[in-house]
Amino acid sequence: MMETSKRFFYLLLIYFVVGSSAEVHSQPYYYTFRYKDDFKSAFFLRINLQSDQTEFLAEIFRPVKIFMSVDQSRIYVLTASSLQVMKPEGLERPLQLMSGIENVLQVLEAPSMNRVYVSTGSIEDVYDRTIVLDFQTLTPIDTIHSFYAFDQPFISSDGNKIYRLKAAQSGIFFQALNPTNGIVESEAACGTLGPFAFNPGLEAARAGKALVRYQVEHGSDWYIGQEYVTCDPMKTVPSKSIRFPWRSEGYLSGDASHIIIEEVRFAKSETERYEYRPGTIYVYESKTGKLTQHLALPPQGKVLVFDNYPEKFFYYIEGDSLSESLTVDVTAITPTDILLDTLISMKHQAFSNGWLADKSFVKELDNQMENAQKHLAKHDSINARKEIEEFQEKVDKEYQKTLVDHKRGKHRDRRFLTEDGWKLLHFNAQYVIDRLPEKSKHGRDNDKDKKPKK
Numbered sequence: 001m002m003e004t005s006k007r008f009f010y011l012l013l014i015y016f017v018v019g020s021s022a023e024v025h026s027q028p029y030y031y032t033f034r035y036k037d038d039f040k041s042a043f044f045l046r047i048n049l050q051s052d053q054t055e056f057l058a059e060i061f062r063p064v065k066i067f068m069s070v071d072q073s074r075i076y077v078l079t080a081s082s083l084q085v086m087k088p089e090g091l092e093r094p095l096q097l098m099s100g101i102e103n104v105l106q107v108l109e110a111p112s113m114n115r116v117y118v119s120t121g122s123i124e125d126v127y128d129r130t131i132v133l134d135f136q137t138l139t140p141i142d143t144i145h146s147f148y149a150f151d152q153p154f155i156s157s158d159g160n161k162i163y164r165l166k167a168a169q170s171g172i173f174f175q176a177l178n179p180t181n182g183i184v185e186s187e188a189a190c191g192t193l194g195p196f197a198f199n200p201g202l203e204a205a206r207a208g209k210a211l212v213r214y215q216v217e218h219g220s221d222w223y224i225g226q227e228y229v230t231c232d233p234m235k236t237v238p239s240k241s242i243r244f245p246w247r248s249e250g251y252l253s254g255d256a257s258h259i260i261i262e263e264v265r266f267a268k269s270e271t272e273r274y275e276y277r278p279g280t281i282y283v284y285e286s287k288t289g290k291l292t293q294h295l296a297l298p299p300q301g302k303v304l305v306f307d308n309y310p311e312k313f314f315y316y317i318e319g320d321s322l323s324e325s326l327t328v329d330v331t332a333i334t335p336t337d338i339l340l341d342t343l344i345s346m347k348h349q350a351f352s353n354g355w356l357a358d359k360s361f362v363k364e365l366d367n368q369m370e371n372a373q374k375h376l377a378k379h380d381s382i383n384a385r386k387e388i389e390e391f392q393e394k395v396d397k398e399y400q401k402t403l404v405d406h407k408r409g410k411h412r413d414r415r416f417l418t419e420d421g422w423k424l425l426h427f428n429a430q431y432v433i434d435r436l437p438e439k440s441k442h443g444r445d446n447d448k449d450k451k452p453k454k
Contacts, residue, residue, distance in 0.1 A: 028306045030316050030325070031075055033063045044077070044086075049304065049314045049325040058086070067107040070307045078104045083118065085138060097138060098131070106152055111135055112159035119153070153177065156234055157208025163188075163233045165202040165210065172200050172212060174233035190231040191238035197227075203249070206307060208232060209256040209286075213248075225423070228259055230286045240289030244282070245423040251303055254310030258292070258330040259284045262303055277301065281315075282431075283330055291431040293334045294342055297326065336435050337376050340388075343428050344369050355421030358414055361398065365391055365425075385436040392429040395422060 028049050033042040044058045062080035069075075075086040082099040098118075108117040116133040130153075132142040153164045156176075166173045172190040190212060193200075200214035209232045216227055225245030230252065231238045244261050251260040260283055267276035279297035284290060301317040315326040347365055350356040368391035375384035398415065399422040405413060417425075 028304070028309060028314060029072055030302075030304055030314070031066050031068065032318075033060060033066070047316070047323065047325070049316060049327070052324050054323070060084075065104065067104070069109050072306075074109075076104075076107045097133075098140070108153055108155065108162075109135065110155050110159065110162070115141075117153065117162070152202050152205070154202075154205035154210060155208065157232060158234065159208075161185075161234075163210070165200070165212065167197075167200045172197050172214070172231075174210065174231065176233065188233040188236050190229070190233075191236060193229065193238065203228070204252045204305075206252040206254060206305070207256040208234065209252065211250050211252045211256075211259060213250055228261065230256060230259065239286045242284050242289045243427070245427055249303075251305050251313065252286075253313065253330045254305060254307045257286055257310070259286050260303060260305070260313055260330065283328075290434050291339070293328075293330075293332060294339060294428075294431070295328065301326075336381075336432065337373070339428075339432050339435065340369070340372060340376065340384075343388075343425070343432055346424050346428055350417075350421040350424050353420070355418040355424070357416050361394075361415050364394060368394070381436045385433055388429050388433050388436070392426060392433070395425045395429065399426075 030047040030049055031045070032047065033044050035042040040062055042060055042063050043056060044060045044063065046055045046057050047053070048055070060077060060079060063077055064080060065078040067076040067078070073087065076097070077084045077086060083097045083104055085097045104118060104120055106117075106119040108119070109115075110117065114135045116135050116138065118131040118133065120129055120131065129143050131140055132144065133139060134141055153162050155161070156163060162177045163174045164177060166175050166187070172193045173187045174190065175184050176186045176188070178185055190210075193212075193214070197214040198216060200212055202210055203213045204211040209230050211228060211230050213226055213228050215225070225243060226248060228242045228244060228250050229238045229240075239259075242259060242261070246263045247265060249262050249264050251262070252258070253260065260281060263278060263280040263282075265276045265278060266273055268274075277300050279295070279299045279301060281293075281295040281297060281303070282291055283293040283295070285292055297315050298317050301315045304314040304316055306312075306314075311329060311331050313328050313330060315328060317324055317326075344366075347356070347362070347369070351362055356362065368387050372384045372387035372391070375381070375387065395417060398417040399419070402412070402416045402418065405411075405416075
């Protein structure tokens with residue numbers, strides 16, 4: 001019964017947000033390489049994400065990374081000895097851009113400034129060089145050293161400035177750099193993200209906006225999950241922050257109107273610990289921070305975002321014998337009742353995984369969810385919200401009791417809720433609550449995502 005339920009929700013979610021088109025476009029393409037048996041040479045391939053057709057382009061000696069221009073008119077291929085530029089009309093004869101470089105961290109094109117910036121560096125030297133190229137001829141113009149190699153600089157929304165993230169004790173800032181000599185011209189704060197923003201990093205940048213991921217420290221010995229926020233350095237007004245408790249990777253849609261967050265786990269095999277992507281993806285509105293979609297896609301796929309497809313992202317699954325891509329409409333909205341059904345499914349998942357125990361407790365939570373469903377069926381969103389708030393309160397209370405018992409060294413009670421179970425139920429309940437009217441009988445504010453104190 002459980003597997004049937006999961007399959008139903010998966011198919012329903014796919015129906016609402018994922019589609020495939022027989023129409024073949026010149027873009028978007030996914031570029032990749034597959035090593036031959038000698039592990040020296042590799043086949044350079046292009047996959048049309050609309051038709052799933054794979055095209056052989058060239059054979060390359062020891063490729064390492066691939067970078068693309070926004071419109072995919074240029075493909076930059078880093079090999080073990082050089083950086084090569086390939087154009088769609090002449091991929092079999094790549095242009096040798098430069099040689100003798102140890103690593104390329106980013107290729108940043110700035111057409112309005114007639115510049116291409118190639119950030120190079122190594123683990124030993126994070127203050128390495130950025131090579132400045134003429135955009136038209138791709139010939140070197142200058143080398144600047146004040147770019148931090150791992151900062152991932154990005155272009156402003158007006159196309160005339162280069163920014164990099166700067167993390168300081170006083171908060172998160174963006175530095176505007178002179179594009180020719182790398183000298184800092186000005187700084188812009190990422191809103192009011194002050195010293196409580198811990199360990200920030202630039203996750204993605206599109207349309208002149210930056211997606212920043214950071215952690216909020218709640219005490220001397222622990223902090224909860226991660227938070228995401230989008231900032232435009234030219235406006236300094238950040239979006240509402242999104243709290244996401246699982247290990248993850250974030251993306252911005254092509255126009256930065258939506259934030260795509262993919263859950264990423266660590267899994268163990270017989271020989272190694274590796275990164276596992278279960279296909280659990282959440283889509284939020286950048287401006288409001290509200291969850292619009294929760295997707296259960298096939299595992300181990302790749303999220304691919306393109307600037308010229310602002311309302312879509314592509315999910316590419318590469319198999320040994322068959323590969324396919326799914327197209328997701330980021331502007332679609334999963335109905336609230338389906339999000340509620342998903343939350344119910346997650347409750348059963350938590351019970352099956354041993355994160356939640358005691359059948360009477362499960363029944364209590366079931367009653368809350370059944371009542372919420374009945375209210376939604378009658379279009380009574382306010383009372384549905386009350387039921388989900390009470391569900392969340394019971395989850396918080398049981399988790400807090402489990403924490404206290406553990407701290408006191410007591411044996412685990414037959415009724416308990418683990419941290420994994422709490423994260424799964426608390427935050428997904430909050431996502432549903434955020435979609436419903438704020439007014440409730442309890443009259444509480446909307447700050448429901450605080451972790452119970454230890």
